[in-house]
Amino acid sequence: MKKPHHFESPRYRWLISLGVVLFGLYGLCHSGWAQQADESQPVAEQVEKDIPSSEESRTPADQEDSQQEAVVSVASQPVVPPKSSVPAIEDAEEAAAPGFLERVDSAFATAVDYMASVLFYRLGADKEEYVVFSGSDIYVRPRGTDQPFKKLTPEGISSDETIAADDLEALYYRKKLIDAVPADDRYFRYGKLEGKEIEYISVKLPDVVVGGKTLSLSHGAKLVKEGDAYQLVGPMRGKLDPETSLTEEQAETLADAGWLKGGNDYIQSGKVGGAPVVVLWLALGAVYFTLYMRGVNFWGFSHAVEVVRGKYDNPEEDGEVTHFQALMSALSATVGLGNIAGVTIAMTQGGPGAFFWMILCGLFGMTSKFTECTLGQKYRTVKPDGTILGGPMGYLKTGLAEIGLGGLGRVLAFLFVVMCMLASFGGGNMFQINQSGSTLLEQVQSKERKIVAKLDSEIEAAASVKNKARVSELRQEKTKRQEEIDKFSQTFNVVYGIVMAILVGVVIIGGIKRIGAAAEKIVPTMCLMYIAACLWIIVTHLGEVPPLIGAIFTEAFSGDAIRGGLIGVLVIGVQRAAFSNEAGVGSAAIAHSAAKTEEPVREGAVALLGPFIDTIVVCSMTALVILITGAWDNPDWIIRDGLSGAALTSQAFEEEISWFPWLLSIAVVLFAFSTVISWSYYGERCWETLFGARSIMLYKVLCVMCVFVGAIANAGSVLDFSDMMILSMAFPNILGVALLSPKVRADLLDYWKRYQAGEFKTYK
Amino acid sequence: MKKNCVVVPVDFSDNTEPAIKAAMEFVESPSQVNVIHVLFALDAVSPGVVFGGVTDESREANINEHFEALKQKLGAPDLGTEVRVGNPGLEISEYAKELNADLIVIPSHGYHGFKRMVLGSVAERVIRLAECDVYVLRRKDAE
Numbered sequence: 001m002k003k004p005h006h007f008e009s010p011r012y013r014w015l016i017s018l019g020v021v022l023f024g025l026y027g028l029c030h031s032g033w034a035q036q037a038d039e040s041q042p043v044a045e046q047v048e049k050d051i052p053s054s055e056e057s058r059t060p061a062d063q064e065d066s067q068q069e070a071v072v073s074v075a076s077q078p079v080v081p082p083k084s085s086v087p088a089i090e091d092a093e094e095a096a097a098p099g100f101l102e103r104v105d106s107a108f109a110t111a112v113d114y115m116a117s118v119l120f121y122r123l124g125a126d127k128e129e130y131v132v133f134s135g136s137d138i139y140v141r142p143r144g145t146d147q148p149f150k151k152l153t154p155e156g157i158s159s160d161e162t163i164a165a166d167d168l169e170a171l172y173y174r175k176k177l178i179d180a181v182p183a184d185d186r187y188f189r190y191g192k193l194e195g196k197e198i199e200y201i202s203v204k205l206p207d208v209v210v211g212g213k214t215l216s217l218s219h220g221a222k223l224v225k226e227g228d229a230y231q232l233v234g235p236m237r238g239k240l241d242p243e244t245s246l247t248e249e250q251a252e253t254l255a256d257a258g259w260l261k262g263g264n265d266y267i268q269s270g271k272v273g274g275a276p277v278v279v280l281w282l283a284l285g286a287v288y289f290t291l292y293m294r295g296v297n298f299w300g301f302s303h304a305v306e307v308v309r310g311k312y313d314n315p316e317e318d319g320e321v322t323h324f325q326a327l328m329s330a331l332s333a334t335v336g337l338g339n340i341a342g343v344t345i346a347m348t349q350g351g352p353g354a355f356f357w358m359i360l361c362g363l364f365g366m367t368s369k370f371t372e373c374t375l376g377q378k379y380r381t382v383k384p385d386g387t388i389l390g391g392p393m394g395y396l397k398t399g400l401a402e403i404g405l406g407g408l409g410r411v412l413a414f415l416f417v418v419m420c421m422l423a424s425f426g427g428g429n430m431f432q433i434n435q436s437g438s439t440l441l442e443q444v445q446s447k448e449r450k451i452v453a454k455l456d457s458e459i460e461a462a463a464s465v466k467n468k469a470r471v472s473e474l475r476q477e478k479t480k481r482q483e484e485i486d487k488f489s490q491t492f493n494v495v496y497g498i499v500m501a502i503l504v505g506v507v508i509i510g511g512i513k514r515i516g517a518a519a520e521k522i523v524p525t526m527c528l529m530y531i532a533a534c535l536w537i538i539v540t541h542l543g544e545v546p547p548l549i550g551a552i553f554t555e556a557f558s559g560d561a562i563r564g565g566l567i568g569v570l571v572i573g574v575q576r577a578a579f580s581n582e583a584g585v586g587s588a589a590i591a592h593s594a595a596k597t598e599e600p601v602r603e604g605a606v607a608l609l610g611p612f613i614d615t616i617v618v619c620s621m622t623a624l625v626i627l628i629t630g631a632w633d634n635p636d637w638i639i640r641d642g643l644s645g646a647a648l649t650s651q652a653f654e655e656e657i658s659w660f661p662w663l664l665s666i667a668v669v670l671f672a673f674s675t676v677i678s679w680s681y682y683g684e685r686c687w688e689t690l691f692g693a694r695s696i697m698l699y700k701v702l703c704v705m706c707v708f709v710g711a712i713a714n715a716g717s718v719l720d721f722s723d724m725m726i727l728s729m730a731f732p733n734i735l736g737v738a739l740l741s742p743k744v745r746a747d748l749l750d751y752w753k754r755y756q757a758g759e760f761k762t763y764k
Numbered sequence: 765m766k767k768n769c770v771v772v773p774v775d776f777s778d779n780t781e782p783a784i785k786a787a788m789e790f791v792e793s794p795s796q797v798n799v800i801h802v803l804f805a806l807d808a809v810s811p812g813v814v815f816g817g818v819t820d821e822s823r824e825a826n827i828n829e830h831f832e833a834l835k836q837k838l839g840a841p842d843l844g845t846e847v848r849v850g851n852p853g854l855e856i857s858e859y860a861k862e863l864n865a866d867l868i869v870i871p872s873h874g875y876h877g878f879k880r881m882v883l884g885s886v887a888e889r890v891i892r893l894a895e896c897d898v899y900v901l902r903r904k905d906a907e
Contacts, residue, residue, distance in 0.1 A: 320812025329811035384776040385823035511808045520814050594811045681809040
């Protein structure tokens with residue numbers, strides 16, 4: 001066919017799209033996103049962040065604090081001062097004007113908070129009362145002088161207790177200053193005291209003596225009311241520490257001294273326990289489907305394996321791929337960070353018992369997948385060219401119309417399509433790229449980071465013996481190294497973003513099939529390598545395994561590992577499993593509808609293997625490694641080094657196989673790439689449903705831009721928002737699937753009767 | 765006013781048959797009517813493409829089957845047919861030029877609002893690019 005010479009020919013359109021992408025990226029770089037690159041959070045923190053933890057936990061900074069407090073020995077231990085408080089200081093520190101990114105972030109943060117308050121609204125939560133320790137001594141001096149800082153007491157400024165300006169640096173490095181401003185090498189803050197301009201510092205209190213007992217309370221420590229006393233919330237899984245407690249009277253005394261947050265209203269209240277609505281929705285859906293389908297996840301399992309092995313593959317039937325290939329496609333969207341980071345998060349937050357509930361949720365989730373994928377097949381559209389358009393948008397609209405709920409169906413389908421499209425930009429794209437980039441960066445820089453951490457402790461040691469020359473020398477060294485790290489991070493993020501954007505662009509815009517196909521094939525290989533490494537670790541510690549498995553079961557019902565007990569453990573487990581296998585979310589129904597078959601139930605059976613492989617096989621492997629290495633309960637890694645999620649998993653593997661973290665980082669990047677590709681397919685189908693096939697190029701361009709933004713952005717709430725979209729897809733989906741479940745049940749029973757009567761032709 | 769060669773773009777939706785019938789009004793024999801279906805370029809991410817089950821050849825074969833069914837239904841076995849891959853507006857007008865067609869009969873979806881903005885209209889593009897007359901069939905139940 002003659003190629004037309006026209007600006008609209010495909011070749012030119014290619015160039016135009018590329019131009020649009022590059023222009024967009026250029027615009028983003030110059031609008032402030034790129035500048036934020038060096039601030040991007042470590043992966044662990046973000047994985048933690050994306051899913052609100054079910055237990056109130058202390059921030060890494062607090063934990064670091066308590067660590068510091070513990071090692072600093074203090075000469076004078078002040079006893080609680082008499083009632084009355086020190087004059088208040090008005091802070092006069094100028095807040096930096098919010099940049100473009102901060103403004104975008106704060107706008108989204110509002111939306112995210114709103115969504116989270118609905119999605120994660122905790123049903124059955126209990127009220128708890130707590131106090132927060134915020135004791136500090138304040139030292140002041142007039143603005144712009146070199147005088148020593150004098151202590152502010154209830155009687156006024158005392159000349160007896162002073163801190164020389166020279167000592168500030170040492171205090172700062174010993175982490176004794178609260179809200180210090182290390183910029184411009186000043187460690188004090190500007191403020192106003194009774195109308196006069198001053199400079200001030202807040203020095204953390206050393207251990208406090210209350211009622212004759214010395215309590216180690218770090219700044220920001222939370223004490224929860226348990227019976228008659230306030231007990232300290234421990235750093236590991238929020239367990240209470242009865243050794244560190246305050247009676248009600250003691251708390252009042254501390255409050256009078258101005259050492260508890262909130263002044264007179266020092267007793268704060270919050271919610272604890274309960275189960276988030278979305279978790280209940282997913283869990284109840286899974287249980288309902290399992291009961292209603294009479295446990296097809298158990299008795300249909302062996303048939304599902306037969307089907308995947310190709311026994312019933314009839315090449316003449318409508319569809320794009322074999323059952324096996326459809327399963328691989330669906331799995332490539334779910335296998336990834338959830339299996340590597342999610343299990344670890346579940347166990348660090350909920351103890352080994354959380355894993356029991358993950359497995360259980362995986363088992364029941366199999367039927368959610370079965371039901372939604374059967375419907376996806378049943379109501380799919382075969383287009384004139386033989387390609388398939390199917391998924392929740394099909395069954396919600398057509399299926400519900402069949403039972404006289406057309407209006408509801410259209411609304412649910414619209415909601416689903418919009419949420420799925422946003423999820424494909426966020427959770428299925430930016431989030432993946434951001435996480436994988438941070439994991440890889442962390443691995444690349446691990447040596448340098450360790451050196452800086454070592455320098456930090458050396459500075460601290462030098463500062464405590466007031467060796468100024470050494471401190472300044474070490475500080476210069478640290479600044480130099482830190483600058484190198486930051487500079488490298490920034491370059492790395494931009495380069496990673498460009499490389500991934502090009503790779504994704506080449507596949508989805510350029511239509512280079514080989515790369516997409518290669519990714520789909522590498523993922524199962526990587527998955528097998530991961531399982532092999534896990535099995536190696538398990539086999540070398542075989543003797544330890546039985547008691548560990550025992551612990552998973554006993555802890556599941558005792559709930560001893562965490563504050564929040566049984567329900568707390570259960571919620572954590574269910575939430576992580578749902579994030580990992582996406583059962584009930586509806587996304588997999590899009591991929592499974594492409595299978596070559598005229599029996600919807602058959603593809604549903606194949607789909608139920610998805611949560612089994614994802615949650616019960618792969619997650620179990622991670623779980624056992626985490627238990628064997630003790631990573632879930634290792635305060636050195638979790639509190640001192642602030643590791644969680646993928647970083648903690650990586651650390652656990654490093655203990656056993658020193659080079660494995662490298663392979664793991666590469667696996668994470670490949671998983672992320674294949675997840676982006678798979679989700680872009682889901683997003684494309686949704687776009688096509690909403691806007692028609694002709695404008696898909698616009699979707700693709702947006703997708704590629706998201707990849708780049710995901711790599712450089714630090715927009716936590718933008719990522720959270722999109723990630724929440726994945727979960728919120730469960731609302732329209734499970735509702736629709738539940739309404740349509742009688743049809744699935746009828747089909748299932750009919751299919752099974754024919755199967756048992758041997759009516760199906762086999763091909764292998 | 766009879767024509768020698770008429771091109772009819774179709775998408776196998778409900779307005780396909782009325783469009784072909786309308787085109788036949790302009791010619792003496794159905795063999796002077798040439799039906800074209802334009803396929804969108806294949807994406808590289810759908811499972812069928814990744815695993816190689818779906819190719820442009822397989823899609824063309826499927827469309828040709830639909831064409832055969834259409835010919836039988838209309839009782840016009842010598843209807844001209846063509847399958848192409850690319851931009852519909854462009855491919856349709858190119859095809860008309862190659863055949864030296866003197867008319868294009870095109871059904872219009874008649875989208876409004878956002879869908880119109882995003883989709884544009886194949887009919888509009890054909891009118892702009894074609895060198896022959898274009899006869900647009902207005903859909904009665906336009907969205």
